[in-house]
Amino acid sequence: MDKNPQNLVFAIDIGGTYTKIGLVNQEGDVLDSRKFNTDAKQPYSQFIKKLSDEIQILVTPFKKKYTIHAIGIGAPNASYISGKMISPPNFRWGESVIIKDNIQNLLKLPAYITNDANAAALGELYYGAGKAMTNFIVLTLGTGLGSGIINESKLIYGQYGMAGELGHVNVYPEGRQCNCGLKGCLETYASVTGIKRTVFELLSDNNSDSLLRSYSYDQLDGKTISEAAHKGDELALKAFDKTAKILGRKMADSVAHLEPEAFILSGGLSHAGDLFIQPLKNYMEAALFKAYKNKVKIILSKATSSDSILGPAALAW
Incomplete structure (x- = not known):
């Protein structure tokens, strides 16, 4: 894909304390971002509802001028292959959380997920010290x-x-x-x-x-x-x-x-x-x-x- 500044991806970093979301172009520029409490000890359904609300707040101002192509998700104990969080130790969301499909449905875009630290490694490889x-x-x-x-x-x-x-x-x-x-x-x-x-x-x-x-x-x-x-x-x-x-x-x-x-x-x-x-x-x-x-x-x-x-x-x- 050409590095058109109007092309963006939606990025989600799910942490045990905070979840961060943002819109990022191919050069690694963050156009806008938001942060909210993950509430990892609360029901998973509550998190998805909160994430849906935060996505709408972030995405709405960009819909007319920009094209969002995909979603990237970093989450604890997430499998790139299954798209699930497998028994995340600091969360009370269950032993197998179908998180990729759930988030994919929120934005109706292809989504990709991996372990949060794996995602950090990719960030260092493409944009950081690596x-x-x-x-x-x-x-x-x-x-x-x-x-x-x-x-x-x-x-x-x-x-x-x-x-x-x-x-x-x-x-x-x-x-x-x-x-x-x-x-x-x-x-x-x-x-x-x-x-x-x-x-x-x-x-x-x-x-x-x-x-x-x-x-x-x-x-x-x-x-x-x-x-x-x-x-x-x-x-x-x-x-x-x-x-x-x-x-x-x-x-x-x-x-x-x-x-x-x-x-x-x-x-x-x-x-x-x-x-x-x-x-x-x-x-x-x-x-x-x-x-x-x-x-x-x-x-x-x-x-x-x-x-x-x-x-x-x-x-x-």
Whole structure:
């Protein structure tokens, strides 16, 4: 298709907290966007009703001048092949949600869906830090840990469209309970939720002063832990070090499987910058097979949270 500025796709990024929607041209320019609460713990029918209303608000001003060709959807545990969300761990929408067909019917346009982190990887490949690379892994370190694997400039889907769930590789067989039903999953340690759990374990294990001691679990977030670490809070720094150690070793495992040029990191956990990235790099390097040492980069994504619709847009294009 010619890169006509009047040609658009409709992009939807479904997160556990917020859903973002937008209209995007082939150059990756976002003409307009909206954000609303996903309410993932509420009935799925309520979400579809809210999404339908938000779509109409966004699309109506563009109908006369622009042509919308397709819909791209990024969603947790979504299969590109089946078009369903399969047992999304932080949602209460059921074990198999026929989301692609439902959304396709709202706009009467062809729709394409994949895991939200897979969509993020496509966004990096076409519009972001991965434009000059052919082999890389995207890690989204938010409420959970999402991942998307680009191999020879193509997204790896696997036999049933669910490949690349690095957040659910096992760290400790009898470790922390994961929302997916398993125990010891990587995302229970290496995510904003995971580091919060680490902070509270550290707080309970010693009586040292910490800026984080006055926060309840619900009040604490990744930004607060990062700010404390930047102020030299020893407990916050230790929490980041423990997280980096666990994630770095598992990243080394992924290097042995795939030999990527780089890992591209995004999400709340990455906001600590070098306080997290440097120990992460050190722990990964220490666990690497000699042939891979000093060859794999760790890069922070330049995409902001509002850029998350670029992944689904890349999928649609």
